[in-house]
Amino acid sequence: MYLDNSATTQVSEEVFEEMEPYFMEEFGNPSTLYKIGRESKKALNLARQRVADAINAKPDEIIFTSGGSESDNLAIKGIAFKFLNQGKHIITTEIEHPAVKDTLNFLESFDFKVTYLQVYENGIIKIEDLIEAITPETILITIMHGNNEIGTIQPIEEIGKIAREKGIIFHTDAVQTFGKIEVDVEKLNVDLLSLSSHKINGPKGVGAIYIKKGVRLVPLIHGGGQERGIRSGTENVPGIVGFGKACELAASQLDEHYEKLASIRDELIEKVLTTIPEAYLNGDEEKRLPNVVNFRFKAIEGESLILLLDAKGYQASTGSACSSNKLEASPVLTSLGLDPVDVHGSLRVSLAPESDEFDVDEFVATIQEAVARLREMSPLWNQELDYDGVMCSKHGDNCRMC
């Protein structure tokens, strides 16, 4: 049972079928004038229309990219370099995806100043903090819509309203919300918005950025002038076709999928919190995605939990240090003000609408058993055991978990 849909999703049958002809028969370059090229161009236009329709934008406001990461980079660097002479201050949050966070860190090495808004215990920023952070130097606000680890949803509409009043460009990463809750660029008051295909049952390596009419930015990739000169390079036609189809499907099934996912999510939260001792929900209880749940269990190590669950056929993820190649506990969970030891005991479950055969009771029983087993061995759970002075080769002698 695959429960890591925030990491990636399976390409759906309809998407795959739509893409297939564009690998072999319809291989034309969309920039060429003869029939086979024109056919590719037509396919691109249809995909552009589908993406635009799914977010209430116009087709000429959609630029195809290689995915969410590129869209985030393009939005942030593109605006930063365009408005270099008008100010060098950017506002964001503590819990952005690395595609935003690391891009901002990069800009800091070029003298940009970045304010990281606190998200508090529920994982959501306070509007007062945003208003306070704005200076005459502020050129960009970039705040994600839905968080990929804890599933919390930021007040994008309100943030967008403030940005517009102050004349500041506003970007949001909507990779996790798109296809899960309504993403309407008009209602959200955004200037730039990032999308990715592989999080909505489309192929990997393709995505888009919405650029509101009139907003100017500097391209990341220069060259043949494709995508109105904003993103040069011969288009990934099969990928874009698949992404377009995935958008159409996601938009047409939005309400149905929301109901289904939210009900499984709520059942899962209720059962985990009531049957497993010292289990907690990370992030806001209400302002959250229908498909992402993040728990923490006292005195266990997330990576061990993931491995035990995997052995029982469940693929989920954790914000624990050991599981990432950075050996650093999830900055998102740390931003909630949790004790770093508790951050190690996290479990993220991200559901897919097609997981019909998912049995919540069976899954909760499996977690319960795994958690109990890990706690039996946990010095933190069995406080009488002395763990002082135990040295962990990975994290040094401060590690109380390994």
Ligand SMILES: *Cc1c(COP(=O)(O)O)cnc(C)c1O
């Ligand atoms: C997955 C993800 C990205 C990156 O998208 P890619 O298409 O994998 O580059 C960016 N932001 C968020 C919130 C994500 O979940």
